[in-house]
Amino acid sequence: MITVENAVKDFRKVIKQPGLKGSVQALFKPGYQVVHAVNDISFEVNKGEIMGFIGPNGAGKSTMIKMLTGILYPTSGNISVAGYDPQKQRQQYVQHIGVVFGQRTQLWWDLPLSETFTVLKEIYQVERREFEQRMGYLNDVLDIAPLMTSPVRTLSLGQRMRADLAAAMLHRPKVLFLDEPTIGLDVVVKDNIRKAIANMNKVDDTTIILTTHDLADIELLSHRIMMIDHGKLVYQGTLNDLKDKYGKSKKIEFVISDINQPIQQLLSDRFSQRGIECSVDQEKGTLIYDRSIPSALILKELLELVSIKDISIKESDVESIIKQIYLAGDKYE
Ligand SMILES: Nc1ncnc2c1ncn2[C@@H]1O[C@H](COP(=O)(O)OP(=O)(O)O)[C@@H](O)[C@H]1O
Ligand SMILES: [Mg+2]
CATH class of the missing domain: 3.40.50.300 (P-loop containing nucleotide triphosphate hydrolases)
Known part of the structure; x- marks a missing residue:
């Protein structure tokens, strides 16, 4: 048509x-x-x-x-x-x-x-x-x-x-x-x-x-x-x-206690190679990972790495899937 x-x-x-x-x-x-x-x-x-x-x-x-x-x-x-x-x-x-x-x-x-x-x-x-x-x-x-x-x-x-x-x-x-x-x-x-x-x-x-x-x-x-x-x-x-395509991931959001640490670097060194996406904005941090990776494992590693005030684990909803796609697009600009 x-x-x-x-x-x-x-x-x-x-x-x-x-x-x-x-x-x-x-x-x-x-x-x-x-x-x-x-x-x-x-x-x-x-x-x-x-x-x-x-x-x-x-x-x-x-x-x-x-x-x-x-x-x-x-x-x-x-x-x-x-x-x-x-x-x-x-x-x-x-x-x-x-x-x-x-x-x-x-x-x-x-x-x-x-x-x-x-x-x-x-x-x-x-x-x-x-x-x-x-x-x-x-x-x-x-x-x-x-x-x-x-x-x-x-x-x-x-x-x-x-x-x-x-x-x-x-x-x-x-x-x-x-x-x-x-x-x-x-x-x-x-x-x-x-x-x-x-x-x-x-x-x-x-x-x-x-x-x-x-x-x-x-x-x-x-x-x-x-x-x-x-x-x-x-x-x-x-x-x-x-x-199906993008909703395969889970997301950990956390609040960092000490923002003076070089956290982005720490996280990238530890997680990026395994395809886990890390981002830090002021005291807020996010990890996005494939749902086949056990959350407990990631949590354990995260807690060893940085001191954290608060934490939540989420399935990705449509809104965050869409954000993810737009963020990925920006990288190719
Ligand atoms: N008549 C126009 N003259 C110059 N730039 C325009 C005109 N109309 C739209 N644009 C530009 O084209 C882009 C897309 O606009 P638009 O199609 O209105 O976006 P959307 O509807 O998705 O918000 C924008 O950067 C806007 O500034
Ligand atoms: Mg419009």
């Missing part, structure tokens, strides 16, 4: 020297720096799949979504969605996709919500009977009927998100793009939005790409995930594969 080959998006950023002189210089003789917002990303998404894009701020998630929806031109690479070229065939293409940007709305701000739907009905040429049936369904999953007479600007963020989702789904798009659909929402509203997204995926077999930095979105919704960092793909697969 979606094929992306070697997508690249570069932005030119003006470099400004500090101070007034720098500002003036930037105005008349700007220096540029190229930012690789998306740096050679390839992937495929099958029909009916929910693909989750995760990554820290500035990773390139929104840029990727904007290229997929046809708003931005890739610097290089090929993108095909539902058989369309999103840039070259934009007019036909938009009939088949729905888009929601969590940080912005596509609703008419000063008009009652119902007017947005009337306009969208005309834009997408939805017939009256289909329109009524569709509005009924969207009301079932997103409870929008009580919002219809309110001007959009008076809606709460959660209400607005429900309305935005409904608006994006009115014309039964084959593909739905959601950029941070749960950002800023409280826990209950997030949960409702996730249920609605899952339902729309199931009922219409809608292919969905969503970006988020909330791991719960990923755990509850995504069939597959793509992790990106500095514009690069650092992991692609199912959440279960991720756990």
Whole structure:
């Protein structure tokens, strides 16, 4: 349904020297720096799949979504969605996709919500009977009927998100793009939005790409995930594969009594050769090791080496797995 080959998006950023002189210089003789917002990303998404894009701020998630929806031109690479070229065939293409940007709305701000739907009905040429049936369904999953007479600007963020989702789904798009659909929402509203997204995926077999930095979105919704960092793909697969592959480790966290010892060095000398990862930050230390190594053994060695105030042993959860992957990525910069 979606094929992306070697997508690249570069932005030119003006470099400004500090101070007034720098500002003036930037105005008349700007220096540029190229930012690789998306740096050679390839992937495929099958029909009916929910693909989750995760990554820290500035990773390139929104840029990727904007290229997929046809708003931005890739610097290089090929993108095909539902058989369309999103840039070259934009007019036909938009009939088949729905888009929601969590940080912005596509609703008419000063008009009652119902007017947005009337306009969208005309834009997408939805017939009256289909329109009524569709509005009924969207009301079932997103409870929008009580919002219809309110001007959009008076809606709460959660209400607005429900309305935005409904608006994006009115014309039964084959593909739905959601950029941070749960950002800023409280826990209950997030949960409702996730249920609605899952339902729309199931009922219409809608292919969905969503970006988020909330791991719960990923755990509850995504069939597959793509992790990106500095514009690069650092992991692609199912959440279960991720756990199988990287969740094999355990973690000892400890608090050091005497931070004047060269602890990082001591730990590295003792553990690193055996593939045990050591890190020390102020008085906090961490050891990450394969779960086949008995924790008792590591503990014993650790206690011989450094004096410790407090200690805990953990299985790696998804969040720490992801941290681990990002930390590993930094080493190759
Ligand atoms: N229009 C733009 N002009 C210049 N740089 C941009 C523009 N849009 C995004 N960037 C840069 O591209 C990188 C990726 O941004 P973005 O795709 O918004 O990340 P994310 O959505 O993952 O937070 C960032 O370094 C950002 O500053
Ligand atoms: Mg973004």
